[in-house]
Amino acid sequence: MENHVATELKEMLKKAQPLFTTKSCCIYKVPYQIRQSNKDAYTPVLVSIGPLHHGNSGLLSMEGQKQFYCQHLIQRSEANLSDMVSCVQQLEPQIRACYSEKIDLTADELVKVIFIDCCFVIDLFLRYYEGTTEDDVILPKNWMRTRVMFDLILLENQVPLFVFEKIYNLVFASRLHGGGFPSFTWLAANDYFSYYNKQGVLTPASNSIAHFTDLLRYFILPPSHKKPSRNRRPLVLGHSASELVEAGVKFQVNKSSHGILDLEFEHGVLKIPHILVGDFAEVWLRNVVALEQCHYPDDHYITDYVSFLTRLVNRDKDADVLIKAGIIESMISGNDTSVAKLINDVDKNIIVSNVNVSYLKICEDLKAYYKHPCHTKMATLRRDYFTTPWKTAASIAGIILLLLTAVQTVCSIFQVKCDE
Structure with missing residues (x-):
């Protein structure tokens, strides 16, 4: 039964x-x-x-x-x-x-x-x-x-x-x-x-x-846009925009780009196309990313772009770097949110299976640039001595005092030799 x-x-x-x-x-x-x-x-x-x-x-x-x-x-x-x-x-x-x-x-x-x-x-x-x-x-x-x-x-x-x-x-x-x-x-x-x-x-x-x-x-992403190949490695940058600036990286608007996805890095300059950030941009960006999550799970180039920006802009001071460079034009009003929060929120709970290889290369090049001994020391110097106006003023004053002391020491030695 x-x-x-x-x-x-x-x-x-x-x-x-x-x-x-x-x-x-x-x-x-x-x-x-x-x-x-x-x-x-x-x-x-x-x-x-x-x-x-x-x-x-x-x-x-x-x-x-x-x-x-x-x-x-x-x-x-x-x-x-x-x-x-x-x-x-x-x-x-x-x-x-x-x-x-x-x-x-x-x-x-x-x-x-x-x-x-x-x-x-x-x-x-x-x-x-x-x-x-x-x-x-x-x-x-x-x-x-x-x-x-x-x-x-x-x-x-x-x-x-x-x-x-x-x-x-x-x-x-x-x-x-x-x-x-x-x-x-x-x-x-x-x-x-x-x-x-x-x-x-x-x-x-x-x-x-x-x-x-x-x-x-x-x-x-029109058919004329050359789509780079994709790789299953994770997109890891390791350093935000403000940290990269400390290491000497310069940010510029990519005026020769054919769309917002065209990022370039060479000779210490990271070029990113101009983008408006605000309610209007958030609506279309969120919905296109959601479409890619559901319909283009292995071909999500706009999602890659958002993920790269998220790794670049962690805090408000990172967003300020891109705003001052003219890359981001903020249309956000009020105090409820910020450029950094908006960008990071769009990337929340997004799952990707692979990444645009051109973005992976940019991340590797930026990490290599940051790790270069000269750039590392420059970043340390800027972080420890020039992060605020007061620190900058104190550091400059210290350098001037050190130079004056050195000059005084040299003059004293010459004076002793002349007296002899």
């Missing part, structure tokens, strides 16, 4: 489902350990996009505005509403497979959520492109326009890019074939999110981008 517990287990295990399909999944809930350091950086404030935050009480006030935008897009569409909805219905299984979480919505409910959210974003992008502010409450208000843009780059607040494109291409079929109307990917990359496109990356192929968070990563 079969054990009743075994029977119950068998029935239970028949219903077992994997968390997500690895091949299809690209939209994730940020891991609990990562989001704890700043939950607000991963959570939409004004508008929910997609199913993961749909229905949140704090976001319900924007549902009417989303529906208004949706209605406006339907009115200007070349396709009728039935065809537009059918387009999303056909994609529903693919859409559902893109999320790491189980979506507790029926197929029809998910189609409605995706349809309204996609139409809202498409109409928003077109209004931004055309400069249309009539009957609009988002674009005319700077704070709301910026906050909505923040919400649209959050990893948990995404809809797959292919859905936007399918709807957009259906709505504007004849205009797109005419050649003068922009593609949806162009609107996203070269207009609405152009602020993040510091390198002027050309419009990406739509099949190379999963969603808007992935688009931000693409701006930093």
